[in-house]
Amino acid sequence: xxxxxxxxxxxxxxxxxxxxxxxxxxxxxxxxxxxxxxxxxxxxxxxxxxxxxxxxxxxxxxxxxxxxxxxxxxxxxxxxxxxxxxxxxxxxxxxxxxxxxxxxxxxxxxxxxxxxxxxx
Numbered sequence: 001x002x003x004x005x006x007x008x009x010x011x012x013x014x015x016x017x018x019x020x021x022x023x024x025x026x027x028x029x030x031x032x033x034x035x036x037x038x039x040x041x042x043x044x045x046x047x048x049x050x051x052x053x054x055x056x057x058x059x060x061x062x063x064x065x066x067x068x069x070x071x072x073x074x075x076x077x078x079x080x081x082x083x084x085x086x087x088x089x090x091x092x093x094x095x096x097x098x099x100x101x102x103x104x105x106x107x108x109x110x111x112x113x114x115x116x117x118x119x120x
Contacts, residue, residue, distance in 0.1 A: 004023055004032065004033035005033045005034070005035070007120070008021045008022075008023070008033060008034070008035050008120075009035060011116070011120050012035075012102060012116055012117065012120060013035050015116065016108070017104075017108075017112060017113050017116035017117070018091070018102040018103060018104045018108075018113050018116065018117065019088070019102075019103050019104055019105050019108075020034070020035050020037070020038035020102065020103045021034065021035050021038065021100065021101065021102040021103075021117070022034035022035070022038055022040045022100075022101050022102075023098050023099070023100055024040070024045050024048065024049070024098060024099040024100075024101065025097070025098060026049060026094075026096075026097055026098060026099060027097065029045060029046065029049060030042070030045060031045060032098075038103075040067075040101065041067065044066055044067060047064070047065070047066075048066075048092055048099055048101060049099065051064065051081065051092075052078070052094045052099070056076055056078070056081075059073050059076055059081060059083075060073050060076045061073075063083060064081070064083055064090070066083075066090055066101075069085060069087060070085060071083035071084060071085045071089070071090050072084055072085060078094075079093060079094050079095075080092065080093045080094070080114075080118060081093075082110075082114050084110065086106070087105070087106065088103060088104050088105040088106050088108065089103065089104050089108075089110055089113065090102070090103055091103075091104070091113060091114050091117045091118075093117055093118055093120075100117060100120065102117045
């Protein structure tokens with residue numbers, strides 16, 4: 001777990017690509033690593049997992065609530081979702097075993113944030 005946190009910090013946080021990031025284990029249905037101070041509530045974990053399993057069309061139309069903020073969907077496919085609101089954005093990427101979720105703030109370059117998370 002320490003290696004995963006270090007990877008998030010080195011690849012995303014220290015490079016200023018995103019503000020916060022967390023990795024969700026799909027099998028255990030819980031956060032297995034996150035950057036300092038970034039807590040993803042259990043209901044948000046389950047919501048993100050369900051989004052990829054059965055709610056992707058709904059997210060495309062209506063957006064997504066994450067940590068009590070509503071995000072409008074800008075792009076969504078079976079492996080990634082890119083959302084935005086007035087506070088910044090949310091990037092969610094799914095692999096076979098994990099979901100990586102990251103936030104970025106106003107003034108950050110969304111395309112760089114999305115690209116960095118998808119590459120990681």
